[in-house]
Structures are given as structure tokens and as C-alpha cells.
Amino acid sequence: MRGNEKLKGHLLILAANVLFAINMPISKFLLPSHLEPEALTVMRMAFACVMFWICSLFVPAEKVPLKDMGTLFICALCGVGFNQGLFIWGLNITSPVDASIIATAVPIFVMILAAFILKEPITRMKAFGVLLGIIGAVSLILQSANSANQTSSLAGNLLITFSGFIYSVYLVLSKPLTMKYSAITMMKWMFLFSTLSVLPFTFGHIASSPAFHRTVLDYQELGAIFFVLFGATFVPYLLIPMSLKRIRPTTVSMYNYVQPIIASFITVLIGQDTFSITKLLSALFVFVGVYLVTQSKSREDMEKEKAAKTTKK
Template sequence: MNKTKLQGHAAIFVAAIIFGANFPITKHLMPHWMSPWALTYSRFAFGAIAFWTLSLFVKKERVPRKDMFTLLLGSMLGVGFNQALFIFGLQYTSPTDASIVNTVMPIMAMVISFFILKEPITLKKAGGVFLGLFGVLCVILSAHVPAGASKSAPILGDLFCALSCLMYAFFLVITRDVSKRYSPVTIMKWMFLFSTILSFPFGYKDLLTANLFVSGSLNEWLSYGYLLVGATFITYLLMPVAQKRIRPTTIGMYNYVQPLVASVIAISIGQDEFTWIKPIAAILIFAGVYFVTTSKSREDIERELVEVKPALDSEDADRFQVEVVTQQINKDKKIN
């Protein structure tokens, strides 16, 4: 493995671990220390401040109006709806279930890519979709809350998390072109700014009255800092680094790390219980995502055709030469 690919694998592996640990950490802050809206708006505002500050030290890029509209739509899908639905969903469900449902995102991206980007759906991909969806269904139908936990609605929470994945899948497809034209800092500074402005009426009051700012201990402040710096700023920087160095299908495979990290942490601190349905559902989803992410994409098929065409042309040329020689021999026989 060369140095460039190794950097890509390292970036996405670290991001997956950060995301996985974020499930139980965010769950710990809700709802006593911060409401879902307060946490969501915190991520938007902090992301906007962090990325705009970072943009002062990197090369400036001008974004035309057409691409700015795409960034606005991307901010609504990949930052706004995605993060809001995730945090609201996590309020009701367990960190383990939320992390397992989150692994279905590559499958959703594949289906959306078929309709928007005309990516082919092979039998292998279709089988992966059904396996993954069946695994998510197992999680949703078996959802529960451990004894002593706060009252919640785990089925609703799992559905919110699934919708969060759907929003992010649309985001990956819609912003595919602009992500290739601009740096991660340029893209993220505009997306987080748009999300901060649009969500201001809904989140600023909850943020100003959060219990964390009144009586939060060091443990809660560290958790809050992890959510902002780690699961928001660092991860949104690491993802583009990986995307430029390794294939998207390989990146999708690292989603497997998230439920493993989240489950270990959540079960160890009593936020969740181990049940037999969880590993079965996880295996189904993992198998589905594996089939989808290892299937051939449109680019793979087109690249293979380009590689095979010269060989076919060469074979056709040889065949033509043989036919010409054969015809000449038969002609000579007739003359003689």
C-alpha cells in the first residue's frame, strides 16, 4: 500500500472511530444538559465559526451563484436535516441501535445514485439492498430501552436516524460535482453558515438556556467539546481527505467500525443492553453494505470497457487479416 492510500485509510478510520464514540457521548448530554435543538444549533454555529476561521489561512476560492445554490441545498441535506434528525433520533433510541441503522447509508446512496447519476444496479447490489433493509427492520422492530432508562420512543428514534442517513445519502449524490471543484474548507464554511442562519429561529433560545452552561461539570463540558471539535469539525475535515485518496466503496466499508465502537461504549456505561438480535441485525446490514460497496460502479464498468476495447480491436484486426489471406488463397486455387 502506497503512502497516499495509507493516508486515506488512516483518515477515514479515525473519522469512523470519532463518529462511533459520538453516539453514546451525545446521548449522555440529552435531554438534561442540552435539548436536541441546542446540541444541533451548537454544531452548526461552531462549525461555521471554525471553518470560516480556518478559511482565513488557506487559499480563497470564488464560488459562482450556480454552485452556491448547490451548497445551500447540500447544507440543508448533509448538515441541517442530517444532524438534526440524528440528534432527535438519538434522544429516543439507544446509541447501539442508532449506530447500526447508520450503516445503511451506503445502500441508500446506491439507490439514489441509480436514479440521479444513472449508476447501474446489479444483482449483487440488489441483494445487498434487501439484506441491509431487512437488518434495519430487525433493529427497529426489536428496539427497546434498558430498565431504568428515561422514557422514550425507540422505534421513532430509529426512524429518525434512518431519515438522517437518507438526507446524507442525497447530500453525497447532489454535491458530488462541487466537492471535486472546491476545497473541503470552502465547501464546509458555506454549508455550516447556511445551516446556522436557517436554524437560528429554532435553536438559539434552547442553546442560551441550556443547563450545561449553568451547572455542567467537567465531564459534561468535555463531552460537549468532543461533540463540537471531534464529531463536527475534525470529522468534516477528515472525510474529504479520505475521498481524494481511496475509493468511495472502500470508505463505506469503514462504517462497520461505528456500531462496534458505539456498542462497546454504550453497553459499558449502561446506556444499552446486549441482546441477540443486535449482532444478527448488524451482520445482515454489514453483509448488505459489503455486497453493495464491492459491486462494480458505472465508472468501473466504463473503465473496463476502455481497457478491453484495444484488445478487442486487436483481435478484430487479426481476424480481418486472416480472412483476407484465406480469401486470397481460395482465389488463387480457383485461378489455378
């Protein structure tokens, strides 16, 4: 039974990262010729906020004490507000290739933070798995960089780096909450807090965005906006806490490395890129890295082993 729950956790976070992978080129398409970065950020938060509160009407209500509300507020800023805002602003002034490479640092941040906050051990297998994942993801991304003529930006890269760090804080801090509350309860409060925090500073950017000044409907533009709001915000943020309930934060973060693989697969599928043995090897590095992290011992595993040895004595 426990194995089935872990499998569900892996499938949930895999689906979330597939959606995030598709989101990167679509968001780059929208910025800034269709939507200003600030407008897209607050629209994502407000849309998800409304959707989660609507969903909460159809599930059992859960009372959240003030102490956990404080933690949810911090998670809202780290996992939604600052994370989405900094990432969008950074992506607007740097290349998707740079953004993808920087995203590979998230599992390192999570592994270190989980060791300090959740007392999760940093085993050799886990560290080696993270290293393999980085090698595979970066090598795959650099292959696309060779053919990409896009401008890098130090400021943009720094914004995305900090975005990745605070998202790591969210993954670690929210883990205990996922064991107490449903994904709907967590997300309705997190997106409410983040929307209220960001809306006063970004509302004016919605009105000034080019997308809202067109005399003729652009269905490609509308489709891209809907995907970002629903497919790349509401759905994955519903799936992340559901996966954290079943698997460790470091394992969840390792699925970031799947994003460049999915992006590469899409480009090959639509004829924008070609398949190569190097790409296959890069993907194998990523999957072996993810496997090693999932097989490494958790604090719970070590405590059970210690208890078993004590009982035998």
C-alpha cells in the same frame, strides 16, 4: 499512486466513523439533562462554522460560482442542518440501539441514489456486500439490545430514518464538488448556510439549557460538550469530503457499519460488556461486506473496460 489515494480515503472515513461512534453515547448523556436537543444542534453548527472559516484563512482561496453555491446550500441542509437536527431530536426520544440499527439503512439509500444521480451501477457484488454489512451490524446491535433497558419511540425512529436518508442525499450530491474544491472550502460554506438557516429557530434553546445555569463548573459536562463540538463535528466533517474525493459514496457510507463495532469494542474495553464469538462473526460480516463493496466495479471501471474492448476491435 492511485492505490495509495484509495487507502487514504478508507483511513479518513474510518477515522470519521470512529468519532461518530463515540459521539452517540456522549450525546445521549448530554440530552436533555445538560443541553436541549435544539441547543446542541445549533452549537455544533456554529462551532464548526467558526472553525472552518478560521482554517480557510490559512489555505488558498477558491472561487465558488453561483451554480455550485446552490448545490452547497442543498448539501448544507441535507448533510448538516436537517441531518444533525433530525438525528439529535430523534435520539432524544428513542434509544441509541434503535438509532444504530436505523443507521444501517444509509448505504442502501446511497447505493440507490448513486445509481440514479451519478449513474453508478448496482452490481451483484455491491448489493451482496451491503446485505452482509446490514446482517453483521444489526446482529451486533441486537446483542446489546438484549441487555439494554431503553425506551423506543416511533416518532424518534422516523426522525432518525429521515435523517439517514437526507444524509445519503448529501453524500451523493457532494461527490462531484469534492473533485473541484477543498474540504475547507466546502465545509465553510455548508456550515455557514446551515447555521444561518437554523440559528433563528434554536438560539433561545441555548439560553434555557441546564448547562448554562450551573453555579459550579461540571468538567465532565464541559468535556462532553467539547468532544461533540470538536471531535464529533468539526473533525469528521473535515474528513468526509476528503474521503469522498478518493472513494465512492457507497463505499463511504458502508463505514457506517463500523460504528456499532467500535461501540461494542469500547464497552468490552471498559468492562461494560464481554467478548463473544457471535460479536467476532458479526464484525467479520461487516468487514467482508465493506471489502466486497470496495471491490465491486464502478461506472469508471466499466467505461474503461468498454473502451479497452472497443480499442482491441
